[in-house]
Amino acid sequence: MKTIEVVAAILVHDGKILCMQRDAAKYDYIAYKYEFPGGKIERGETRSQALMRELREEMDLQLNIAEEQYFMSIDHTYPDFRIVMHSYLIPVETPTFTLKEHLSFCWLQPAALSQLDWAPADYPLVDQLMNMLIPGIS
Numbered sequence: 001m002k003t004i005e006v007v008a009a010i011l012v013h014d015g016k017i018l019c020m021q022r023d024a025a026k027y028d029y030i031a032y033k034y035e036f037p038g039g040k041i042e043r044g045e046t047r048s049q050a051l052m053r054e055l056r057e058e059m060d061l062q063l064n065i066a067e068e069q070y071f072m073s074i075d076h077t078y079p080d081f082r083i084v085m086h087s088y089l090i091p092v093e094t095p096t097f098t099l100k101e102h103l104s105f106c107w108l109q110p111a112a113l114s115q116l117d118w119a120p121a122d123y124p125l126v127d128q129l130m131n132m133l134i135p136g137i138s
């Protein structure tokens, strides 16, 4: 089974986390599900370089991301592929971006994250976020 390596950003503003809704997709188990912005790492890229490129491409968001912002990784097997996803916790001063590839988005308090229908791989990450005190989140 193919393994894809993905990076994802947990963007935090004013105590809330940005949740993005995927559009229609080839695989129904991820179509229309919520996720954290990001995408596949390309050959020759570091994880943080990949994440900066993905946020620029899919949201017009220019951020400097450092390895120190690494949060946690997830290893999940979907019916058709395995995903290894590395997440980064990133405070943002200005919450503006362009919705280019996603269907919709919302900013939620950590405690409210479980209200959404997440991509199945994301649940360990969502659980972790709901159970922790994030610096900068009151």
Ligand SMILES: Nc1nc2c([nH]c(=O)n2[C@H]2C[C@H](O)[C@@H](COP(=O)(O)OP(=O)(O)OP(=O)(O)O)O2)c(=O)[nH]1
Residues within 6 Å of the ligand: 006, 007, 008, 030, 034, 035, 036, 037, 038, 039, 040, 083, 085, 119, 120, 121, 122
């Ligand atoms: N960015 C992101 N991807 C996630 C999350 N959870 C999760 O299962 N994924 C999966 C969905 C996709 O299979 C893969 C991300 O790659 P992608 O966004 O470039 O994939 P895609 O299928 O939309 O794009 P593509 O193959 O057309 O290039 O990881 C998440 O929280 N954020």
